[in-house]
Amino acid sequence: MPILEIKNAELSIDNKKILKRLSLNVNEGETHAIMGPNGSGKSTLSYMLAGRDGYELDNGSITFDNIDLTQLSPDERSNLGLFLAFQYPVELPGVSSTNFLREIFNSRKKHLGEIELSHLDFIKHLRKVAENLSIKDEMLKRYVNFGFSGGEKKRFEILQMALLNPKISVLDETDSGLDVDALKIVSEGVNNLKNKNNAVVVITHYQRLLDYIKPDIVHIMSDGKIIKSGDADLALYVEKNGYSEILNEKN
Amino acid sequence: MKKTRNDQFFSNLEKFVNKVYPNQPQRQPYLNLKSWPTPRDEAWKFSRLGKLARKNILPLNLENQQNFNINKLIKDSISLVFVNGKFEKKLSDKLLSKIVIEEVQIEDFKEIINKFDNLSVKNHPTLNSTLSCSQKFFKIKFKHDSKFYKPIEIFNLGGTENTSIHPFIFIDLGKNTDVKVFQHYSTYAELLAPFEIINLSENSNLEIIKIYDDKINSHNLSLTLSVIKGEANLRSFALIKGGEFTRSEMHTLLEGENSKADINGIYLSSGNQHHDLTSCVYHNVPNCKSSQIVKGVLGEKSTAVFQGKVRVEKLAQKTEAKQMSRAIMLSDKAVSNSKPELEIYADDVICGHGATVGELDEDQIFYLSSRGISKQKAKVILIDAFLNEMISLSISDKFHNIIYNETKTKINKLLANEHE
Numbered sequence: 001m002p003i004l005e006i007k008n009a010e011l012s013i014d015n016k017k018i019l020k021r022l023s024l025n026v027n028e029g030e031t032h033a034i035m036g037p038n039g040s041g042k043s044t045l046s047y048m049l050a051g052r053d054g055y056e057l058d059n060g061s062i063t064f065d066n067i068d069l070t071q072l073s074p075d076e077r078s079n080l081g082l083f084l085a086f087q088y089p090v091e092l093p094g095v096s097s098t099n100f101l102r103e104i105f106n107s108r109k110k111h112l113g114e115i116e117l118s119h120l121d122f123i124k125h126l127r128k129v130a131e132n133l134s135i136k137d138e139m140l141k142r143y144v145n146f147g148f149s150g151g152e153k154k155r156f157e158i159l160q161m162a163l164l165n166p167k168i169s170v171l172d173e174t175d176s177g178l179d180v181d182a183l184k185i186v187s188e189g190v191n192n193l194k195n196k197n198n199a200v201v202v203i204t205h206y207q208r209l210l211d212y213i214k215p216d217i218v219h220i221m222s223d224g225k226i227i228k229s230g231d232a233d234l235a236l237y238v239e240k241n242g243y244s245e246i247l248n249e250k251n
Numbered sequence: 252m253k254k255t256r257n258d259q260f261f262s263n264l265e266k267f268v269n270k271v272y273p274n275q276p277q278r279q280p281y282l283n284l285k286s287w288p289t290p291r292d293e294a295w296k297f298s299r300l301g302k303l304a305r306k307n308i309l310p311l312n313l314e315n316q317q318n319f320n321i322n323k324l325i326k327d328s329i330s331l332v333f334v335n336g337k338f339e340k341k342l343s344d345k346l347l348s349k350i351v352i353e354e355v356q357i358e359d360f361k362e363i364i365n366k367f368d369n370l371s372v373k374n375h376p377t378l379n380s381t382l383s384c385s386q387k388f389f390k391i392k393f394k395h396d397s398k399f400y401k402p403i404e405i406f407n408l409g410g411t412e413n414t415s416i417h418p419f420i421f422i423d424l425g426k427n428t429d430v431k432v433f434q435h436y437s438t439y440a441e442l443l444a445p446f447e448i449i450n451l452s453e454n455s456n457l458e459i460i461k462i463y464d465d466k467i468n469s470h471n472l473s474l475t476l477s478v479i480k481g482e483a484n485l486r487s488f489a490l491i492k493g494g495e496f497t498r499s500e501m502h503t504l505l506e507g508e509n510s511k512a513d514i515n516g517i518y519l520s521s522g523n524q525h526h527d528l529t530s531c532v533y534h535n536v537p538n539c540k541s542s543q544i545v546k547g548v549l550g551e552k553s554t555a556v557f558q559g560k561v562r563v564e565k566l567a568q569k570t571e572a573k574q575m576s577r578a579i580m581l582s583d584k585a586v587s588n589s590k591p592e593l594e595i596y597a598d599d600v601i602c603g604h605g606a607t608v609g610e611l612d613e614d615q616i617f618y619l620s621s622r623g624i625s626k627q628k629a630k631v632i633l634i635d636a637f638l639n640e641m642i643s644l645s646i647s648d649k650f651h652n653i654i655y656n657e658t659k660t661k662i663n664k665l666l667a668n669e670h671e
Binding site: 050051052053073074075077078079084086089090092093094095100103104107108111143160164 | 612613614615617618619620621622623624625626632633635636637639640
């Protein structure tokens with residue numbers, strides 16, 4: 001069953017074409033990796049999926065569970081079960097982490113038609129989930145992402161993913177700024193959430209993350225489109241030979 | 252046709268005073284002010300009184316006939332109610348034995364006013380009008396060596412269209428006291444000119460929270476003069492949300508060593524409202540600290556002003572003074588003015604100031620929306636965060652939620668009218 005279908009997506013920013021007839025299908029149970037050099041449009045793709053203002057399609061379509069995503073706001077997309085782990089998570093001074101997590105958790109529950117948790121039950125649930133990601137209570141008492149280290153920010157993204165239990169998660173450069181230990185924790189967190197009914201799209205520069213999160217399909221993105229797809233070996237090939245050979249081959 | 256300024260109020264005031272208080276020459280000197288300040292007066296450059304100057308406002312001399320509902324914020328507080336500027340014993344709570352409310356004469360506090368005479372409050376419309384025409388001058392005295400657990404809530408009520416009311420209150424803290432005061436301004440007066448004097452004796456602590464919520468056509472020109480002795484601490488917080496024109500003006504004199512003054516505030520401005528927080532802190536002695544921190548949210552066509560001045564005398568070494576203003580604009584028709592001033596004559600001081608004005612951060616809104624929170628809700632969360640930080644910084648924890656709730660209705664209104 002396809003969860004996400006992107007067909008011939010075209011998108012420009014400031015009259016410059018960034019995505020050029022990009023197509024991608026993700027099925028339930030799959031893990032995809034999107035790799036590509038700087039400026040190939042990877043982050044634009046993630047913002048487009050999340051529905052950021054200014055990232056609307058010029059042409060093409062995106063459907064999620066057979067629903068046309070292009071007409072939906074970011075919050076509606078999230079409530080349907082789409083999650084974006086930010087490359088640069090945003091600091092929210094004055095917004096308590098615990099309150100924020102409870103707010104988004106209950107909002108998702110409401111949309112799933114499930115019962116919202118009381119404050120106490122939520123705290124219990126949160127502690128358990130946080131512990132698995134080596135997130136200490138002390139961090140949850142701070143403001144959202146405020147003064148967090150790079151690793152803490154990324155772990156906090158995965159914590160949100162775990163609480164929201166999305167159908168599809170897009171992880172934008174989640175490995176950047178992580179040391180090996182943190183990389184293991186984060187990857188384990190993602191792997192634990194993976195099942196046959198959901199899907200993960202990992203956007204990354206390096207193959208390193210893919211040692212921990214095993215992709216079923218690897219796509220190479222360049223100049224706003226996917227130029228080559230293959231199995232996990234494609235990532236290893238890129239790691240060894242760089243992008244240039246694939247890019248040249250295409251030209 | 253545009254009506255011209257006629258400053259009618261001041262001739263009305265003179266007639267009133269001469270008729271009602273013919274035998275009180277002590278009021279006469281304050282009748283020398285004959286007109287409203289103009290934009291040429293530096294202190295009123297951003298807060299224009301042209302509209303008041305065109306009105307025919309009469310001082311209100313009515314005995315109160317009405318019954319008022321007194322809505323206390325704190326259940327066990329002691330309420331003191333002023334209607335039309337006059338103290339209403341019947342509507343107020345009974346005082347504790349260590350609090351005395353007494354009538355005083357201008358001579359009794361003249362000395363304090365004189366300390367500010369050279370410091371820009373000379374010929375102030377509030378000081379002059381209220382000292383010349385207020386029926387009675389009240390002093391609330393807190394006896395020395397006492398901690399007052401129950402807050403005092405002072406209510407300013409009453410007023411009608413085209414009339415002015417002039418409450419005067421002198422808050423006097425004895426040595427080693429600890430007092431919390433809430434001041435409510437909720438009148439219908441065309442002009443409310445509350446003049447307050449605060450005297451903090453050695454080692455006393457006053458937390459005063461002023462909530463300006465007058466009815467929509469009101470002009471409130473509140474003026475407070477405070478004198479702070481050694482080891483004493485003034486924590487003042489103004490929440491401005493009501494009226495058509497509200498100015499909270501505070502002059503604070505630190506004249507005892509190791510004393511501290513925090514003159515902070517929040518303004519929430521909508522429609523055509525004009526809100527003004529003006530504060531001057533005078534460091535006259537060494538080793539004192541002060542802060543003037545103001546945050547605001549502006550919508551529609553509202554305007555706001557923060558004028559903060561710190562003056563550090565040559566003697567006042569080791570002064571620490573901080574100034575900061577931040578405004579969030581929800582409309583491109585709103586205007587925020589910020590005028591920080593540092594006047595420093597000492598050389599061993601730490602003084603800082605800064606000002607920012609901007610819209611809500613698009614990145615923050617997107618981050619929240621991407622987690623399933625609607626754009627509107629995201630804005631509420633971000634404004635709450637902006638204000639909560641300020642409330643936490645400025646007032647006791649136990650009052651936090653009370654003051655936060657006081658901002659709520661106004662914030663919702665501001666967001667509902669965001670695109671108008």
